[in-house]
Amino acid sequence: GQNIDQPTEMTATEGAIVQINCTYQTSGFNGLFWYQQHAGEAPTFLSYNVLDGLEEKGRFSSFLSRSKGYSYLLLKELQMKDSASYLCAVIRNSGNTPLVFGKGTRLSVIA
Amino acid sequence: EADIYQTPRYLVIGTGKKITLECSQTMGHDKMYWYQQDPGMELHLIHYSYGVNSTEKGDLSSESTVSRIRTEHFPLTLESARPSHTSQYLCASSEYAGELFFGEGSRLTVL
Numbered sequence: 001g002q003n004i005d006q007p008t009e010m011t012a013t014e015g016a017i018v019q020i021n022c023t024y025q026t027s028g029f030n031g032l033f034w035y036q037q038h039a040g041e042a043p044t045f046l047s048y049n050v051l052d053g054l055e056e057k058g059r060f061s062s063f064l065s066r067s068k069g070y071s072y073l074l075l076k077e078l079q080m081k082d083s084a085s086y087l088c089a090v091i092r093n094s095g096n097t098p099l100v101f102g103k104g105t106r107l108s109v110i111a
Numbered sequence: 112e113a114d115i116y117q118t119p120r121y122l123v124i125g126t127g128k129k130i131t132l133e134c135s136q137t138m139g140h141d142k143m144y145w146y147q148q149d150p151g152m153e154l155h156l157i158h159y160s161y162g163v164n165s166t167e168k169g170d171l172s173s174e175s176t177v178s179r180i181r182t183e184h185f186p187l188t189l190e191s192a193r194p195s196h197t198s199q200y201l202c203a204s205s206e207y208a209g210e211l212f213f214g215e216g217s218r219l220t221v222l
Contacts, residue, residue: 006207033210042203042213042214042216043154045211048210097208098159099208099209100156101153101182103153
């Protein structure tokens with residue numbers, strides 16, 4: 001089986017930096033994904049990590065440590081539109097099994 | 112922009128009715144998925160398919176059924192709807208198992 005843990009809710013200030021953590025326990029780990037989901041909308045893909053290290057994409061970065069079963073999503077220069085749920089998801093077994101999502105972290109950006 | 116479409120977007124029906132939620136994609140993806148999500152809650156995988164004539168049940172037990180006769184089409188059917196089936200149903204497709212493209216969802220209410 002697998003277990004994915006992330007904080008339920010976070011609040012951060014506009015313009016600040018926020019780090020959303022995700023820990024996972026799974027066999028046959030083959031990659032970690034981050035998705036963004038605005039209220040009432042479908043999730044959209046943000047980033048993918050399979051090797052240890054940091055992947056940067058504009059204001060968003062994602063980090064992975066396979067040995068620690070740990071990832072984080074870093075959001076810089078927060079904007080109000082970044083208020084959303086951020087879903088950590090893990091894939092196993094060379095991608096032959098479907099993505100498994102965590103429960104998501106609801107981020108509120110305040111002025 | 113992803114080309115995956117779900118109909119209907121909203122449906123209100125009475126208990127005992129048979130319904131089919133449609134999902135079509137024009138990206139030629141072999142992999143397609145159905146997720147169920149209640150408002151503010153996590154995504155649960157209910158069915159997936161890795162190609163024509165291939166369907167599998169997901170992690171969440173569901174009374175729904177699916178079919179995959181054509182690559183682009185992955186409908187979900189409830190033979191006899193009940194109030195417990197009230198939820199949002201999200202269809203997704205992917206070329207690679209981790210980067211999913213979601214439709215806008217079908218929000219079902221069973222009275």
